Amino acid sequence: MGKKDPVPSRRYLDMWALPGMHPSNVDILQQMKTADTNHFTTHMDTVGTVAEQDLESGSWATTHMLGLRTDVWKVDGAELEDALEVMRDQRRQTLKKQIKKTGRLSAKQKADLDAQLEDDDVMQMEPGEIEKRRLVLKLFKTSTDRVRWCGTIEQVTMTEVHNSIGSKRNLLTMVVMLPRSEHVTYIQQNHRTFRIPSIFTFGFFDGQQMHHVAIKRKWVSIGADFEVECDGESIGEIDGRLFSFGADSYLDIDPGPLSENTGFIDLMTLFTASVGYHKAMRKSVDRRVKATLSGQSHCHVVCNEELRLRHNGRAAA
Incomplete structure (x- = not known):
């Protein structure tokens, strides 16, 4: 039999505006905290679900959960006081x-x-x-008997600050880590003269070749809509829902080399989940940049977890 033609991938992200008040959050939170993974910690809240569409029947099935590290995103006064004492x-x-x-x-x-x-x-x-806020989102695949970590997207505040200072515009930077992958993927917002809608780019290595991907927010859209391009050709889109309580979106990837690559689809799912947080992230970057330019760079607290992202694996012991 010949090799089957690639099929498209379609996911729907239901992001909750008020996670703590979502009717299903209690049961889901209990399931996640008893999961066979150490990626779901006590400082994490479920903030959304991901459903996949069966192409033959058209039906949807919830397959994934999204978790937010609240200890680094919702930093309370006591934590800031402790950080200041240190x-x-x-x-x-x-x-x-x-x-x-x-x-x-x-x-x-x-x-x-x-x-x-x-x-x-x-x-x-x-x-x-003190500016300590940082986005850390995690994706988990769920089933009746287990929960499995599928990837993490983290905000890289150090890169954001120097890129924003150099371009005179607040730019976001995120890094994605996937299981069973030796490589991390940096997603960088780019500044283009006279281009107001956001453009994010990254290189995705599938184990054999590097794919150069651009995520371009559309000039005219009702919700937060993005065109996804790979090596200059359109391969899909992110369709943000306007009338929703959270940042709900459809993620569509056309049939091709990446539509059946689970790592790539999970990476794109994590980016799509982050979109609803971009406005707050940019405000955080703005405060860090202003503090740095005014000689108050110590106000920008860089945690050890973020520093480890810059670890030099080739350094001598």
Whole structure:
């Protein structure tokens, strides 16, 4: 028998505007927290479902769940106060070592340290000045007997800040990690002169070749609609629903090399799920950029998890 022709892929994302009040959230949350995966943590809320359409019958079946890391997205006052205390302690130790590398300080040295601390920007900060918010969304495949992690999309605030400063426009950067893949995929928003609608680009390696993908928001659309192109040719679209409580969308990928690639479809699903958060993400980037340009770069807190994304695997031990 000859090889079957590729088939299209169609998914519908039902993103909840108020996850905690969604009628099915309690049962789903319990299912996810007892799942056989350590990717769903106690600091995560389910924020939506993903349904796939059967091409022959036209029926839809819910196949995936989406989880949001609330501890990094909805940072509360207590967490900001704790972060500020850590920053102040680190700053105190830094200034102390500048006066004397080791050992106790003399009375005069201690007085010098106290004077520096009194005028130091970090010591004068308030918890509300710290910008720590970062988007982390995870996709899980669900069935009657198990829950399996399918990928994560994370905001990369360090790249966002320097790209936004260089282009004088707030630009988003995200990274996607997929299971059983040695490669991560960076999704970068690009700035083009006289082009207002967003354009995101990334390279997707399918194990054999690199595919260059562009996600272009449409000039005229009712919802958040995007055209998906691969190597300059249209391969699908994201059709955002206008009349919905959350950022609901259809994701359609035309028949081709990528329509049956589960990793690519999951990656596109994660990006589509992130669209509803883009406005809040840009506001966060704007605050980080303004703090950096005003000499208050310490207000932009970079967590260890984000720093690990820049780990140099070739560095000597």
